[in-house]
Amino acid sequence: MATTLSDMLLWLEELGLSVWIRESAYGFSLMVAVHILGLTLSVGILLWVDLRLLGLAMRRVPTEDVYRSLAPWFLAGFALMLASGLSLFAAFATAAYGNFYFRLKMAVLVLAGVNALVYHFMTERRASAESSLAAARWAGGASLVCWLAVIVAGRMMSYTMF
Numbered sequence: 001m002a003t004t005l006s007d008m009l010l011w012l013e014e015l016g017l018s019v020w021i022r023e024s025a026y027g028f029s030l031m032v033a034v035h036i037l038g039l040t041l042s043v044g045i046l047l048w049v050d051l052r053l054l055g056l057a058m059r060r061v062p063t064e065d066v067y068r069s070l071a072p073w074f075l076a077g078f079a080l081m082l083a084s085g086l087s088l089f090a091a092f093a094t095a096a097y098g099n100f101y102f103r104l105k106m107a108v109l110v111l112a113g114v115n116a117l118v119y120h121f122m123t124e125r126r127a128s129a130e131s132s133l134a135a136a137r138w139a140g141g142a143s144l145v146c147w148l149a150v151i152v153a154g155r156m157m158s159y160t161m162f
């Protein structure tokens with residue numbers, strides 16, 4: 001018997017954690033609270049790296065020092081976002097999968113990820129080269145725009161999914 005996509009979404013909704021998030025008194029609020037805590041640890045800290053890349057904050061501290069000392073923290077935050085986000089998705093899989101803002105959010109998340117990888121594997125490694133200053137500024141600006149869009153799309157999901 002072929003497993004359809006909707007079967008898989010229903011299977012996610014029937015997982016124990018999904019039922020707890022949907023039907024217990026505090027499940028949903030707790031998981032959204034973890035999602036928002038992850039947001040402060042991830043985008044909240046990455047914001048300072050982006051402001052440094054744009055030359056707007058911490059200008060006396062070398063960019064690579066800001067980036068490398070904060071990276072473990074914002075990466076831990078993104079792990080929390082992914083775990084809590086996947087749990088929230090599973091709990092409302094059918095509604096979230098069909099939601100325009102969820103799809104927009106996932107698309108911009110991919111863009112933000114590509115921007116971060118290009119910075120990490122290319123621009124950051126050529127930090128001394130003059131040309132990388134402009135590339136670093138672009139990376140910082142693109143990152144700010146992407147994360148703002150992800151957050152707005154995330155909020156809009158709450159208003160449009162149910």
Ligand code: HEM
Binds near residue numbers: 081089
């Ligand atoms: C790492 C980047 C992410 C950011 C910055 C982000 C941000 C947000 C924000 C601001 C909200 C609104 C919370 C609220 O209603 O108060 C939200 C909700 C949500 N996010 Fe994320 N999110 C991220 C990753 C993910 C991932 C990877 C998934 C799933 C695959 C996901 C699934 C959801 C779901 C299902 C909701 C709706 C919860 C509700 O109904 O309120 N998120 N997200």
